[in-house]
């Protein structure tokens with residue numbers, strides 16, 4: 712699904728965000744990436760999205776080398792990847808349903824079809840009955856569920872999450888991770904970056920550890 716081959720990312724003049732990082736994530740895997748703040752986790756995710764290009768080495772997504780991807784094919788790559796951030800990035804003046812349905816608009820689905828699929832996705836993340844609420848009317852855990860619904864409504868093969876539980880209390884964080892487990896069980900590959908070890912302890916998932924840009928495990 713994703714392969715890093717000796718990837719180095721430099722930010723001039725003197726930051727080595729990633730230092731000769733190599734690893735693969737297989738289709739269907741659920742992998743955690745951890746390490747302290749500044750270790751390179753977000754940089755690694757941005758390279759998979761081709762928001763950044765490596766200074767050296769190559770990133771492959773579904774076998775394709777991203778440095779050779781033509782700019783006009785980048786949106787297509789990103790449509791195949793769902794992204795979830797710590798701060799949700801929901802549109803506050805749109806309902807939960809509209810936030811999710813908007814992710815489908817670019818696909819040329821009819822409005823009716825889009826609404827139907829968005830509703831089904833909100834239901835799948837446990838938000839049945841909340842579809843007409845605006846983000847400020849929802850709790851933190853509910854807002855993050857809307858963001859997850861938005862990320863998965865296109866049925867991406869790969870889900871990237873960057874500190875997705877960062878603003879949630881431990882119980883809600885646990886619920887969100889359980890939701891990721893369910894998505895993974897239904898076939899979505901997941902890469903979840905977090906500095907919070909309690910999210911993966913006792914989960915028996917592969918954990919990649921970054922320290923100052925180096926993969927140390």
Ligand code: ADP
Pocket residue numbers: 722726727728746747748749750751752753754755
């Ligand atoms: P993490 O997500 O693990 O906190 P980051 O990938 O955000 O780590 O950052 C890794 C290093 O790269 C840090 O030293 C950070 O300051 C630096 N960095 C990240 N993005 C940029 C950028 N766009 N320009 C310059 N330095 C950056």
Ligand code: ADP
Pocket residue numbers: 753756757760762794796871873
């Ligand atoms: P564009 O579509 O213009 O290329 P980007 O993909 O660079 O936009 O992302 C827009 C914003 O979202 C930027 O501020 C970027 O740092 C942030 N961003 C993108 N991908 C991630 C990620 N995986 N984790 C954290 N922040 C991200």
